[in-house]
Amino acid sequence: MDLFKNKTALIFGIANKNSIAWGISEALYAEGAEIGISYAIPSLEKRVRPLAESVGAKLIEECDVTDDAAIDLVFEKVKDTYGSIDVLIHSVAFAERDDLTGRFIDTSRTGFRTALEISAYSLVALARRAEPLMTAGSSILAMTYYGSVAVIPHYNVMGVAKAALEASVRYLSVDLGPKGIRVNAVSAGPIKTLAASGVGGFRKLLNYSETASPLRQSVTQEDIGQAAVYLCSDMARSVTGEIHYVDAGWNIMGLTVPFEELDQDG
Numbered sequence: 466m467d468l469f470k471n472k473t474a475l476i477f478g479i480a481n482k483n484s485i486a487w488g489i490s491e492a493l494y495a496e497g498a499e500i501g502i503s504y505a506i507p508s509l510e511k512r513v514r515p516l517a518e519s520v521g522a523k524l525i526e527e528c529d530v531t532d533d534a535a536i537d538l539v540f541e542k543v544k545d546t547y548g549s550i551d552v553l554i555h556s557v558a559f560a561e562r563d564d565l566t567g568r569f570i571d572t573s574r575t576g577f578r579t580a581l582e583i584s585a586y587s588l589v590a591l592a593r594r595a596e597p598l599m600t601a602g603s604s605i606l607a608m609t610y611y612g613s614v615a616v617i618p619h620y621n622v623m624g625v626a627k628a629a630l631e632a633s634v635r636y637l638s639v640d641l642g643p644k645g646i647r648v649n650a651v652s653a654g655p656i657k658t659l660a661a662s663g664v665g666g667f668r669k670l671l672n673y674s675e676t677a678s679p680l681r682q683s684v685t686q687e688d689i690g691q692a693a694v695y696l697c698s699d700m701a702r703s704v705t706g707e708i709h710y711v712d713a714g715w716n717i718m719g720l721t722v723p724f725e726e727l728d729q730d731g
């Protein structure tokens with residue numbers, strides 16, 4: 466299929482081939498999109514460049530999303546390279562490791578600020594630069610997690626950051642809606658990536674999602690890629706401001722313990 470033929474997607478948040486953003490890049494590329502890629506820090510280039518080249522990316526640029534000048538520079542290069550963009554993928558998050566293992570109550574002021582700035586404010590900063598390059602039918606998509614609405618052990622300040630990100634999705638969708646630009650988020654189930662490995666107890670969380678979600682399975686980067694294709698394409702032309710769960714149904718459960726375990730106790 467060619468859902469994104471003659472369309473350009475700008476992707477933020479690839480660290481390596483396991484990144485959710487890479488799953489999304491592959492899915493959009495398979496649908497004909499021209500892919501532009503931005504990565505966080507110089508040391509990632511050796512992993513990101515070969516991936517970017519494999520999808521023929523004309524733009525492969527470093528950008529720390531805490532740096533306004535760096536964001537401006539990337540968008541100048543995007544404008545020079547493509548003229549306009551149709552899709553913006555925000556797949557960026559960070560919190561200090563100490564803040565993802567201990568108690569939430571111990572989150573420091575700096576740790577809180579860092580998590581919120583990188584994981585939530587950056588969506589606003591990128592959307593503002595993308596707006597003038599987008600036309601009606603364009604789409605912005607962010608990645609979030611259920612820890613924004615319910616307590617997940619150790620997710621802590623990242624849960625607060627994801628709540629801010631999801632609220633930002635709604636406010637941005639109202640700002641950009643009159644121009645026909647849609648803003649949504651995918652709330653993904655746990656997937657083994659670099660960022661996820663920083664969350665205390667992640668392996669067990671992944672295991673629970675496989676044993677206690679309605680579909681009894683975990684989700685993959687490919688699953689998120691397919692959801693991104695839907696949400697960023699005209700198939701979802703009337704969908705904006707939404708948080709779309711791709712989590713094997715985990716979020717609908719009242720008790721995330723395998724039913725089999727309860728049955729065993731009689």
Ligand code: NAP
Nearest residue numbers: 478479480484485505529530557558608655656658659660
């Ligand atoms: P990932 O591969 O580690 O991707 C996270 C990306 O954010 C990395 O490329 C990281 O770069 C980048 N980043 C961090 N700080 C940055 C900064 N200052 N400027 C620019 N980029 C920065 O992990 P992932 O799991 O695919 O995460 C992608 C998104 O999905 C995140 O928003 C995450 O919260 C969300 N998500 C993940 C899961 C999951 O279970 N994996 C579930 C739901 C939602 P560095 O490697 O340099 O830090």
